[in-house]
Amino acid sequence: MTELLKVHGSENQFFILDRTKLEEFLSDKQIIELTKRVTNRTNGLLGGADGLLLVDNSSHKDTLGQMRVINADGSEASMCGNGLRTVSRYLSEKFNQTHFKVETMNADLEVKQAKDLAPNVKAFSVEISPVKFNQEAFPFEKLNKQKIFNETVPEIDETEKFTAIAVPNPHLINFSNNNTINTNKMEKLGKYLNGQNPYFTDGVNLNFAYEKAPNQIFVKTFERGVGFTNACGTGMTATSLAYALINYPNQNFNEEITVYNPGGMVKNNVKKIDNHYSLKLTGNATITHKINIDLQSLINNDLNKAKIFETNEESDYKNFVNSLT
Structure with a gap:
């Protein structure tokens, strides 16, 4: 059997x-x-x-x-x-x-x-692990950028800011608000970037997030090869790293970030020592x-x-x- x-x-x-x-x-x-x-x-x-x-x-x-x-x-x-x-x-x-x-x-x-x-x-x-920011890890060479960090990408969306982190799954991360997550923008963008498109030719996991409280975030993921999931472990980890980089710029950090998702909650320990990132994901x-x-x-x-x-x-x-x- x-x-x-x-x-x-x-x-x-x-x-x-x-x-x-x-x-x-x-x-x-x-x-x-x-x-x-x-x-x-x-x-x-x-x-x-x-x-x-x-x-x-x-x-x-x-x-x-x-x-x-x-x-x-x-x-x-x-x-x-x-x-x-x-x-x-x-x-x-x-x-x-x-x-x-x-x-x-x-x-x-x-x-x-x-x-x-x-x-x-x-x-x-x-x-x-590992953590990568370079466009070859995705790839997104037709965007004419070496990396994407908390910035608008007009080819994708005129108003939303994105960060691209591979851990090693490629993730595109947006911090907005609860209202944005509950619109159909994320689904349309997720389907576009994971279909035939000139920008992310291998597709990409799309994460929309918002801050609930300091070091507490909510993340929803449109996963490459799957669609919407209750949670995505690498997506929550990449989003936690993006959160730390945006909120603790130019400094080493060692933060525990609580991540809520449609299926529950996990903890991410996100540590930066010089230019090295240590990421630990704890959950059920x-x-x-x-x-x-x-x-x-x-x-x-x-x-x-x-x-x-x-x-x-x-x-x-x-x-x-x-x-x-």
């Missing part, structure tokens, strides 16, 4: 599949097709998800495993902060370790079990369901043969969210 876990970080939902436990090897093509089917929001498994997190062995020193992020449309993301927390919990419980590294596309990232956010709300703290790593299905039925999309076991963690997570001010 094959086991899938349905998990979430701030309601950014995924399935975890451990390829090391499969009865037979599945190719990347098979994994992509499987992902598209099980994550489908109309007829997928358990109402679908934002993507699939593929766990594999790693040959890198001090790592417990490799994480790959397959989006719902079949594209592959270089990183996922919310997903990394859930994979960290999975590997922690699999190997009985609480502090280790996980291999991702661009870096081996340090992860650590954190204090529970609330009763039965497990949490992990994960490193987000919730398992909502455990699914057992024979591999051939999974490959053939015969999902009605799945045996589904619901955990009690989601109700505890919702109690935590309802307690937030």
Whole structure:
């Protein structure tokens, strides 16, 4: 039997599949097709998800495993902060370790079990790295800029200011107000920049944010390859860094920033030492369901043969969210 876990970080939902436990090897093509089917929001498994997190062995020193992020449309993301927390919990419980590294596309990232956010709300703290500002990391060469920092970009919007940070997923960040977030401007811009366009040719994650209080922000993300998500870990981290750079200019800082999102809340520790940035994202790593299905039925999309076991963690997570001010 094959086991899938349905998990979430701030309601950014995924399935975890451990390829090391499969009865037979599945190719990347098979994994992509499987992902598209099980994550489908109309007829997928358990109402679908934002993507699939593929766990594999790693040959890198001090790592417990490799994480790959397959989006719902079949594209592959270089990183996922919310997903990394859930994979960290999975590997922690699999190997009985609480502090280790996980291999991702661009870096081996340090992860650590954190204090529970609330009763039965497990949490992990994960490193987000590397940080880049140069246009090649996106790319946006046709904008004729080497970087974008808290400035208008008329080719995109005549009035809003943007900051571009890759961590390593490329993010375009706007600080405005609650009214702007609730208009259709963000959706139109997100669809445009992630379709055929001359400016962000590989697409870009779009984050709209506003300050609730000092060092407290709200972030909503239109995610490349997914669309609107309840939360985006790298997006919240990149937005926290942008917030610190804008509000603490020309100084080293070490700030904990509380980030609210449509799916809950996380904490970002954002530290600058000279020109180096250290970013740590802490939030829930919730398992909502455990699914057992024979591999051939999974490959053939015969999902009605799945045996589904619901955990009690989601109700505890919702109690935590309802307690937030």
